[in-house]
Amino acid sequence: GAVVSQHPSRVICKSGTSVKIECRSLDFQATTMFWYRQFPKQSLMLMATSNEGSKATYEQGVEKDKFLINHASLTLSTLTVTSAHPEDSSFYICSARGLQGMGEQYFGPGTRLTVT
Amino acid sequence: GEDVEQSLFLSVREGDSSVINCTYTDSSSTYLYWYKQEPGAGLQLLTYIFSNMDMKQDQRLTVLLNKKDKHLSLRIADTQTGDSAIYFCAERLGGADGLTFGKGTHLIIQP
Numbered sequence: 001g002a003v004v005s006q007h008p009s010r011v012i013c014k015s016g017t018s019v020k021i022e023c024r025s026l027d028f029q030a031t032t033m034f035w036y037r038q039f040p041k042q043s044l045m046l047m048a049t050s051n052e053g054s055k056a057t058y059e060q061g062v063e064k065d066k067f068l069i070n071h072a073s074l075t076l077s078t079l080t081v082t083s084a085h086p087e088d089s090s091f092y093i094c095s096a097r098g099l100q101g102m103g104e105q106y107f108g109p110g111t112r113l114t115v116t
Numbered sequence: 117g118e119d120v121e122q123s124l125f126l127s128v129r130e131g132d133s134s135v136i137n138c139t140y141t142d143s144s145s146t147y148l149y150w151y152k153q154e155p156g157a158g159l160q161l162l163t164y165i166f167s168n169m170d171m172k173q174d175q176r177l178t179v180l181l182n183k184k185d186k187h188l189s190l191r192i193a194d195t196q197t198g199d200s201a202i203y204f205c206a207e208r209l210g211g212a213d214g215l216t217f218g219k220g221t222h223l224i225i226q227p
Contacts (some may be wrong), residue, residue, distance in 0.1 A: 034215075042219065043204065045217075046215065046216075049213045049214055057213075059214070093159065095159075104149065104161055105161070105215060106161060107158045107161070110157065112156075
């Protein structure tokens with residue numbers, strides 16, 4: 001149980017375009033989903049926290065107009081990188097926290113974004 | 117300094133025990149986690165410990181928490197080649213939602 005999927009797993013886009021990444025909890029309802037960003041050989045940095053049906057909370061330094069987050073249902077959150085630039089190239093990982101258990105987060109497999 | 121610190125590399129022989137250490141600075145941590153990341157993949161939750169626990173064992177994994185020293189360790193018994201990965205220590209602060217991660221320890225298995 002506690003499976004989180006992400007789609008796509010890998011995407012290459014041109015500078016100036018927008019890219020949408022989906023995060024789904026497959027076998028549990030996720031009241032809260034998180035979006036992280038990981039640079040090569042670096043740790044994960046929390047970008048934002050989203051609760052179903054409400055606006056996301058962004059970490060300091062993360063542009064909310066550039067990284068649009070929608071958490072429309074208890075099993076789906078999306079991250080849209082708008083007007084992407086090469087410096088947005090990174091590994092984006094989502095996680096989901098359910099209602100059960102000790103509040104642990106389950107992570108998706110990640111999405112590798114390359115902006116050319 | 118960093119909130120969560122880990123050594124970047126650990127090399128052990130196959131069959132030996134691996135001990136990965138982590139220190140954190142915030143005493144309000146409620147949960148502490150260990151995640152495993154294999155190349156090109158997401159994070160797999162290995163185990164977690166609540167801040168009022170000292171030790172937790174789950175098959176080959178043993179987590180020790182020294183709250184006084186703010187030190188967390190993960191021991192992997194009988195290390196196998198499949199254990200080769202990056203191991204992240206993470207803390208969840210009281211009242212916070214997201215996790216704060218260390219930089220990860222790259223576990224290297226020697227034959």
